Amino acid sequence: MNEKTLQGTIESKVREVLFPFFERYDIDSSNLDAILKWKPIVLILGNYSSGKSTFINELLGKQIQRTGQAPTDDSFTIITAPGPEDKAGEVRGAALVNDDRLPFSSLKSYGEQLLAHFRMKFVESPLLENLVIVDSPGMMDSVTEKGRGYDFLGVVGDLTKLADFIVLMFDPHKAGTIKETYSTIRNTLPGTSGEDRIAFVMSRIDDCDNLADLVRSYGTLCWNLSQMTGRKDIPRIYLTYSPSATGRSEPLEVWMDERKELSEKILAAPELRVSNILQRVDKQTNELKMVMEAMVRFCTGGRRLIKRMALITLVLSLLSVSLMDIILKNLTGFPAETLVSAVISRSVDIRHAPVPAVGLGLIIIIMGFLFSRILFPIYSKKFQKNVDRFVLFDTPYKEHTWERAKESVLNLVKRATWGDIFYSHHKNIEKIEIFISHDLQGYFKNIK
Ligand SMILES: Nc1nc2c(ncn2[C@@H]2O[C@H](COP(=O)(O)OP(=O)(O)OP(=O)(O)O)[C@@H](O)[C@H]2O)c(=O)[nH]1
Ligand SMILES: [Mg+2]
Known part of the structure; x- marks a missing residue:
């Protein structure tokens, strides 16, 4: 049985057997309902200008997201291929949270401010037939909840609950010292996702002047991560850079495999979907x-x-x-x-x-x-x-x-x-x- 058929079988059984009991016993099953509904989701989080959008564009082989040196993007963008009933183009936040076929109804509670920073882009790509990639606003030091106008960490928390795979991107200049990133890792991720579902990435390593500089940045990130996760062991950190964005003339061959491996992990997210669903079903x-x-x-x-x-x-x-x-x-x-x-x-x-x-x-x-x-x-x-x-x-x-x-x-x-x-x-x-x-x-x- 392939993943899609298995997911369908699980969904109908769970809806038939468990959902009436969830209702009878007053158990909130909205999150399970949401993840049963849609395609596998990969959430890309990280510091501003760490290269999130560049990486997504590279993965899809198209210029879908705007990129730039300063904080460029303050929106959550859902990127996927259109279904047979969808019109190509963009869908605005208000329509997304009110669409019963999509798993975003919980985001309604964050108010108008979020809806203005939430959208979906339909992109014709075979990679996105059974995959959704979510680009997110860069995390910053200076903004507070008031500055953003909505509860940013709350939204990130809700999206991590939906995601099958999460990429958390840092860059050598801000190796884990950003306040919002700190709060996300410290408070939001542990409760919602197992570590096997998170890839820690240090991007833009070509920005390092030399190997010693890279080792220093890597060490700083390791130290900061252990402070944030509260764990002594260091998780795998992918060291990558974008060949198209780098100013270097000579390629850093030795790191290219890391970027390839990360891309493969992301494209394999559909394989994680069924096991994620089963873990949630088991929990509930x-x-x-x-x-x-x-x-x-x-x-x-x-x-x-x-x-x-x-x-x-x-x-x-x-x-x-x-x-x-x-x-x-x-x-x-x-x-x-x-x-x-x-x-x-x-x-x-x-x-x-x-x-x-x-x-x-x-x-x-x-x-x-x-x-x-x-x-x-x-x-x-x-x-x-x-x-x-x-x-x-x-x-x-x-x-x-x-x-x-x-x-x-x-x-x-x-x-x-x-x-x-x-x-x-x-x-x-x-x-x-x-x-x-x-x-x-x-x-x-x-x-x-
Ligand atoms: N040197 C170098 N520059 C990069 C790399 N990846 C991205 N950039 C550049 O860094 C800048 C920021 O990249 P973005 O992809 O916009 O970063 P982002 O994380 O999406 O930023 P926000 O949307 O603002 O959060 C852009 O000018 C990119 O061209 C890289 O690996 N090396
Ligand atoms: Mg961006």
Whole structure:
């Protein structure tokens, strides 16, 4: 099965089996929905003037993006080939975020300012038939969120969640010291992407005067990266330059392979797509299962409470049936004969029923009120307060998943009425377990 067919199979199964549960269990599946929708995405991020647009133009063999020495481009540009229904040319931000076929609806929340800096360019190129490249505004020191007019890091964060592969580009003069780049790596990337999905690149190495200069810049970048990622080991850094942009007459043959390798990595992004989708599905399925398990505990506790209440109601009902008319007779002289004495004299008939029946009814109403209006809300609040105690954190992964699952559990419990505790979540857990052990494992086996 090729990647596209496998992606289609996974998408229809996930939509059929999981999405109804995501809705039922209040789990935000918008990101999964977004990545299922479209083509594989490569996101190019980096310092201003580090050569992002030059590299994209070179990859596509066409002058698509404007390039220049000063900060040139302050827009996010989605570049891909037009589909059969698309008109060639550019599409503006407002149309992109409102198009249900595209995965950008979450960007609507960043407001008009972003939309003015967001666009799509259709480019006829066989490379882009099943690939999307996103060029981004160069990261800078001087701009703040106010300067950009929208939450730049938020947008970068949302796009990294959609991307299958991310290229992070530096240049020798600003080897990792730019503030926005620092914040992106420090705060945005770790939560959203595994390191195997990021390529760190030092571009424009021909700008270095000599080898010693290059080694110094490389060392600075390594040091800054370790500060930003918090990791001791140095990731692979591609050292590249653009042969067409360099002023050098003699080619730096030794570095050409690095640029080629980087291009190949980018063009291979479609192969990562299915495994990225499966990782997200796996993550969200585990989250779903955790929510279901927490709801089982909520229902079990609620049913235990209702059982105790039922027992007390039964005892009180027996007492009221046998004592109600005795008490009433002593107080008012009515009824003429109590149920107990009628039983003893074996003369029970319909006349003896009304008073005990009223007593029984009263007890049931009082106990019902007590449970639904007082005891169940107290139980629900207590559950919400101690919700962490009901989960076993045997791995850090589970702890991380719980952070997201918890929110859904709290929403569900807040909304739950006492009738909900009779719902059988077990059946749903069984369905999810079958999906994990059968379908999901099967898909994982299918990928390279
Ligand atoms: N010497 C040299 N110049 C380069 C190289 N790559 C790009 N340039 C030049 O550097 C300048 C900036 O390149 P761009 O591709 O516009 O950089 P960018 O990262 O897209 O910049 P912004 O869009 O402003 O963020 C341009 O004048 C390019 O011609 C390179 O490898 N070596
Ligand atoms: Mg650019």
